[in-house]
Amino acid sequence: MSQSSTQNPGFVQVRDLRRDFDVSKPWLNRVLERAPRQYLKAVDGVSFDIRKGETFALVGESGSGKSTVARMVVGLLPPSGGTVSIAGISMTEQRASQERQRLRRRIQMIFQDPYASLNPRWRVGRIIAEPIRAFDIIQGEADITARVGELLTLVGLHPDDGKKFPHEFSGGQRQRIAIARALASNAEFIVCDEPTSALDVSVQAQILNLMRDLQEKFGLTYLFISHNLAVVRHMATRIGVMYLGRLVEVSEGKQLFFVPRHPYTRMLLDAVPDIAMVGKSREGVKGEIPNPISPPSGCTFHPRCPLVFDRCRIENPPVIDGVACHAVNEGRVAAA
Numbered sequence: 001m002s003q004s005s006t007q008n009p010g011f012v013q014v015r016d017l018r019r020d021f022d023v024s025k026p027w028l029n030r031v032l033e034r035a036p037r038q039y040l041k042a043v044d045g046v047s048f049d050i051r052k053g054e055t056f057a058l059v060g061e062s063g064s065g066k067s068t069v070a071r072m073v074v075g076l077l078p079p080s081g082g083t084v085s086i087a088g089i090s091m092t093e094q095r096a097s098q099e100r101q102r103l104r105r106r107i108q109m110i111f112q113d114p115y116a117s118l119n120p121r122w123r124v125g126r127i128i129a130e131p132i133r134a135f136d137i138i139q140g141e142a143d144i145t146a147r148v149g150e151l152l153t154l155v156g157l158h159p160d161d162g163k164k165f166p167h168e169f170s171g172g173q174r175q176r177i178a179i180a181r182a183l184a185s186n187a188e189f190i191v192c193d194e195p196t197s198a199l200d201v202s203v204q205a206q207i208l209n210l211m212r213d214l215q216e217k218f219g220l221t222y223l224f225i226s227h228n229l230a231v232v233r234h235m236a237t238r239i240g241v242m243y244l245g246r247l248v249e250v251s252e253g254k255q256l257f258f259v260p261r262h263p264y265t266r267m268l269l270d271a272v273p274d275i276a277m278v279g280k281s282r283e284g285v286k287g288e289i290p291n292p293i294s295p296p297s298g299c300t301f302h303p304r305c306p307l308v309f310d311r312c313r314i315e316n317p318p319v320i321d322g323v324a325c326h327a328v329n330e331g332r333v334a335a336a
């Protein structure tokens, strides 16, 4: 490990993460139609660090690979290549599996649709107590019940709500329950995949504020995923922009909104009316996302890029200084 990385190690380290999906037709069709196997590169060489206590946001259009990254980071999906380590423990190496088991408790995930992730036949109290029992965090029914009441209060619900079933709550309240369950195991790192995308705007703000309060209180680290730039701006310490399975720009804090550097980031920001890039002409998002099964050569953004030149069609631009763009890296564009 190099000097600098020992001094400031990322709590979460993701290196050259890849995931292909076999999207071939069934065997018989392939033989009859002489069709080759087909693979979709959902995540194609993504690297980033998350520091302890910060919110690292991944933003990008639907299909850019955000959820696939999330599932690999928490160990729900094995990568095709690359590594993930959390608190120095590998999530991807086979032989670290015992340590990984202990690490599990410290990592939780919150999904877009809390209803799908809450057992409809269990009372809320039992749902929240489940990780406490599974990890043997508290012993004795009375103490467990007290802790569940405390967790419900912490997320803005009432201890008596533990007696109800998930369907008796609104979408926002159900997301509060999912958050309480995530906290029940004393998690330190929470991966949130579009946690408020299914909620009304006013409810979204309440849940986002709750998440920020809890982060401050417990020093939580978040990987926060959203397709919504306004939401990301509210939450993020740093932001990674994804396009077709690759990270095209990583920026510190709100920097991205003032000086977007990658042409795709500029296009995304142009499309959001209430995020000011005052005094600039708006062009909006042009063109469609290409088919990820046969992505464009070189820089996969090149068919949509206003700055495209020859090199872009041949070479995949490396991430240099937080941006993966030949034009930026060759100094062909001044910062916006």
Ligand SMILES: Nc1ncnc2c1ncn2[C@@H]1O[C@H](COP(=O)(O)OP(=O)(O)O)[C@@H](O)[C@H]1O
Pocket: 021, 022, 023, 040, 041, 042, 060, 061, 062, 063, 064, 065, 066, 067, 068, 069, 292
């Ligand atoms: N299990 C799967 N099998 C085949 N393709 C998948 C699977 N999961 C995701 N994909 C594809 O991988 C790409 C990235 O998907 P996803 O990670 O869900 O993106 P996002 O969360 O940014 O919308 C998409 O093209 C999607 O269709």
Ligand code: SF4
Pocket: 262, 263, 264, 299, 300, 301, 302, 303, 305, 306, 307, 308, 309, 312, 317, 324, 325, 326, 327, 328
């Ligand atoms: S590498 Fe080329 S095509 Fe890709 S974003 Fe930069 S200028 Fe555009």
Ligand SMILES: [Mg+2]
Pocket: 066, 067, 068, 193
């Ligand atoms: Mg997704």
